[in-house]
Amino acid sequence: MEIFRAYDTGPDSLPAIAAQLREHGLAVLTGLAGRAELSVLAARLMTVRPHRDAAPDGITEITDTGATGSGYAAFTGAGLVPHTDGTAVADPPQLMLLACIRPADDGGATLVADGARVIAALAGQHPGALRALSAPRAAWFGTAADGHLGAVFGPAGPGRAGIRLRLDELARFSPDAAAAVPALREVIERHTAAVHLRPGDGIAVCNTRWLHGRQPYTGRRVMLRILGDPLPGAGVLPGFPALPAAQANMEEAHAQ
Numbered sequence: 001m002e003i004f005r006a007y008d009t010g011p012d013s014l015p016a017i018a019a020q021l022r023e024h025g026l027a028v029l030t031g032l033a034g035r036a037e038l039s040v041l042a043a044r045l046m047t048v049r050p051h052r053d054a055a056p057d058g059i060t061e062i063t064d065t066g067a068t069g070s071g072y073a074a075f076t077g078a079g080l081v082p083h084t085d086g087t088a089v090a091d092p093p094q095l096m097l098l099a100c101i102r103p104a105d106d107g108g109a110t111l112v113a114d115g116a117r118v119i120a121a122l123a124g125q126h127p128g129a130l131r132a133l134s135a136p137r138a139a140w141f142g143t144a145a146d147g148h149l150g151a152v153f154g155p156a157g158p159g160r161a162g163i164r165l166r167l168d169e170l171a172r173f174s175p176d177a178a179a180a181v182p183a184l185r186e187v188i189e190r191h192t193a194a195v196h197l198r199p200g201d202g203i204a205v206c207n208t209r210w211l212h213g214r215q216p217y218t219g220r221r222v223m224l225r226i227l228g229d230p231l232p233g234a235g236v237l238p239g240f241p242a243l244p245a246a247q248a249n250m251e252e253a254h255a256q
Contacts, residue, residue: 004195006030009041009202017045017204018234021095025206025240026112028195032099032202035059038224042097045204046228049093054226062223070143070169077104077218082113082188082211083166085227088142092164092207093227094238099202105219109194110203113211115163116240119153121187123243129180138177142170152177152184156239162208163239197223209240 003024007017009031020027032038039057042048048058053075055061067075074080086092098110122130132138133152141148141164148164156162165171165184173181188211195203205212207227230236 004028004193006201009037014044018230018236021204021206021230021234021236025114025116025209027204029097029099029202029204031200032224033200034101035224038097038099038202038226042226042228044231045097045234046095046226046230048226048228051227058226058228060225062225063221064217073168077216077221079107079216080111080213081167081185082111082192082213083168084164084207084211086207087164087166088147088170090148094207094229095227095236096205096207096212097202097226097228098197098205098212099224100197100199100222101224102199102220102222103197104217104221106217107215108217108219108221109196109215111192111194111211111213111215112203112205113188113192114240115153115209115211117191118184118187118211119161119163120243121191122183126180126183126187129183132174132176132180133184135174135177138174139164140172141166155242156208157237159242160237160239161242163211164208165211206236206238206240208238 003026006028007013009029017027038059050058051060053060062074064077065075084092085096134154136151137149138151150164152165153161153163
């Protein structure tokens with residue numbers, strides 16, 4: 001598919017990468033050999049946000065450290081259900097850069113699912129589920145003491161929609177939304193693609209459009225991640241254009 005065409009991250013590549021993000025919300029990248037290359041690309045594309053697990057340069061090294069506890073599954077060899085980052089904050093980061101330094105010995109493919117296709121499928125096949133998941137109090141993301149109460153699917157600007165989602169122990173859903181989660185999981189699974197990143201490969205994704213996750217793995221898999229917000233000159237908007245049926249469904253849910 002054209003959407004998974006790879007872009008080199010050399011100095012002249014930014015216009016093509018930004019255009020890909022504006023149109024599709026995802027760009028596959030090459031030429032990210034380490035922290036320095038990832039930092040250079042991030043500086044051209046985004047304002048980097050700090051993160052609990054990041055070093056001072058904003059980069060989080062994601063590998064199996066044997067970590068335990070809620071919110072630390074990324075630092076194990078377990079699979080991760082496709083999700084968005086920053087669900088517990090009021091304004092999640094709009095962009096994520098992920099670079100492969102060392103692939104797993106077995107498994108560990110990066111999983112991605114386009115929220116625009118997920119919401120379109122729900123609008124056409126499960127409109128009641130979409131309405132429940134679009135309610136302003138559909139889900140609580142975070143711990144009991146700190147988090148965000150809001151919709152899974154919500155407005156992201158004029159004529160645009162966005163997605164905020166995790167499906168682990170740090171997400172709790174209203175009764176109506178919980179009843180809709182099985183349909184949501186099934187639609188996400190149908191629209192999930194596996195991206196096999198080699199050393200130096202990576203992806204840039206719009207975090208309010210694309211879900212990302214991974215297959216379980218064995219061996220020492222090392223990925224580097226940066227979260228941030230697009231620079232104004234990039235022209236990358238949050239979320240994705242809302243289909244009329246999905247927009248009407250969300251508006252109805254928010255009006256209730």
